[in-house]
Each structure stands twice: as C-alpha cells, then as structure tokens.
Amino acid sequence: MRRRCIMSDPRDEAARYLARRRSPGDGADDETTVSSTPGAAAAVDRAAFIESAIQVAIRRGDFDDLPGAGKPIEGLGTHHDPDWWIRRKIETENLTGLGPPALLLRTEDRELDGQLDLLGRESDVRAVLEDFNRRVIEARRQLQGGPPVVTAPRDVEAEVAAWRERRSARGVASSAEAAPARPRRRLFGRRPR
Known part of the structure; x- marks a missing residue:
C-alpha cells in the first residue's frame, strides 16, 4: 500500500510527480523513502521543481531571442580572471x-x-x-x-x-x-x- 504525503502547495505535488517519473523502478517506494529522509526529499523535490519550471519556460519560449544567444561569451579564453564580471560591469556602467x-x-x-x-x-x-x-x-x-x-x-x-x-x-x-x-x-x- 502506498502512503500519501499531505502537501499544501500544488507545485510541490508536480515536483514529486516528476521525481517519481524520473526515478528507476515503479515508484512505490519513493514516498516511503521521501518520508524517512525529509532533508533529501526536500532537495529532490526542489531540484525536480526547478527542472520542471525550466522545461515549462523552454516550451513557452521564454528563452528564445535572448541577447547574445548562439554567440560566444566575450573575453573568454584569453586568461582566467575570477573578477571578469566586476570589470565588465565597471566598463559598461x-x-x-x-x-x-x-x-x-x-x-x-x-x-x-x-x-x-x-x-x-x-x-x-x-x-x-x-x-x-x-x-x-x-x-x-x-x-x-x-x-x-x-x-x-x-x-x-x-x-x-x-x-x-x-x-x-x-x-x-x-x-x-x-x-x-x-x-x-x-x-x-x-x-x-
């Protein structure tokens, strides 16, 4: 028998659904494992929710026609500078x-x-x-x-x-x-x- 977790947010239910679909096996043990380790369950739920949100945004076309799409990032490859983004911000602003x-x-x-x-x-x-x-x-x-x-x-x-x-x-x-x-x-x- 499968135990069902009570969730208040429908987005968490969607994330759990996607996590069960991606996990190997039939998914019968997923909810018991999730309830026994709440920290790991939250991390899996959060990762699944983020991944599903990204996929939905891709399907909606939110990432289409972004500036610089398909172009290499300027300044890469010359040398490693950990503060490259600060220098670029100072120059552009x-x-x-x-x-x-x-x-x-x-x-x-x-x-x-x-x-x-x-x-x-x-x-x-x-x-x-x-x-x-x-x-x-x-x-x-x-x-x-x-x-x-x-x-x-x-x-x-x-x-x-x-x-x-x-x-x-x-x-x-x-x-x-x-x-x-x-x-x-x-x-x-x-x-x-």
Whole structure:
C-alpha cells in the first residue's frame, strides 16, 4: 500500500510527480523513502521543481531571442580572471572611483595634466596638486594590502610652471589660428569707395 504525503502547495505535488517519473523502478517506494529522509526529499523535490519550471519556460519560449544567444561569451579564453564580471560591469556602467588607491592614483596621474589645463587660475592648480600629493602620501602609508603605490608626488612649483607654459602656448596657437580680419562692411548705407 502506498502512503500519501499531505502537501499544501500544488507545485510541490508536480515536483514529486516528476521525481517519481524520473526515478528507476515503479515508484512505490519513493514516498516511503521521501518520508524517512525529509532533508533529501526536500532537495529532490526542489531540484525536480526547478527542472520542471525550466522545461515549462523552454516550451513557452521564454528563452528564445535572448541577447547574445548562439554567440560566444566575450573575453573568454584569453586568461582566467575570477573578477571578469566586476570589470565588465565597471566598463559598461562607466563607473569611476572604484578600486584600490594605487590603481586610482595611477589613472589620475595619467590624466592630471589634462585636468590642470582646464583650470584658469594658478591657485586652483596649486590646490589640485596639493590634494593629489596628499592622497599619494596617504596611500603609501596605509597597510591594507593591494598593489603597491608607485605613483610619485608631483613637484608643485614645476607643475605650475609647466601649466603656465602650456597655457601661454595655447594662447599663441589660438591667436595664430585666428583668421585675418576682413574689412568691415556697413550694414546700412553705401560702401566706401
């Protein structure tokens, strides 16, 4: 005689049905085995339910026309990087300010001249350089691990002098690019003869 388990959820009944269909034998012993080991029964029921839900979704067409279907995953095969998904998320979302200080300072050091050129006053340039140097020294002092800080602090006076030179060179270049002035035409009245 088969014992019947009382279930409150119809989805669990469907999962049990599918588990009995897949198990070898006639299925008469399945319910007794399930009732004797509740932890294993729950795992089998859960796995069967998940598998049946996936099969139903496939039949409905929920997995058809997914982006990237039939294409290889980008970036696989070059090297093993356990954090590939983090790097890809940072790239696709264009997130900044994430990562160890050593890497952030290297990136900022590379782009610092361009950022300084956008500033119009010498006091602003000095403030940015002093802040950068403070953060480099602070990153060298911390002992939290990660890559070593190889970024050197910048000489404020030398950088200000270089900023002045670049600024004056831009001023000369912009005046040379200006078109020669044409004689002005009068809007109203006669042209000069």
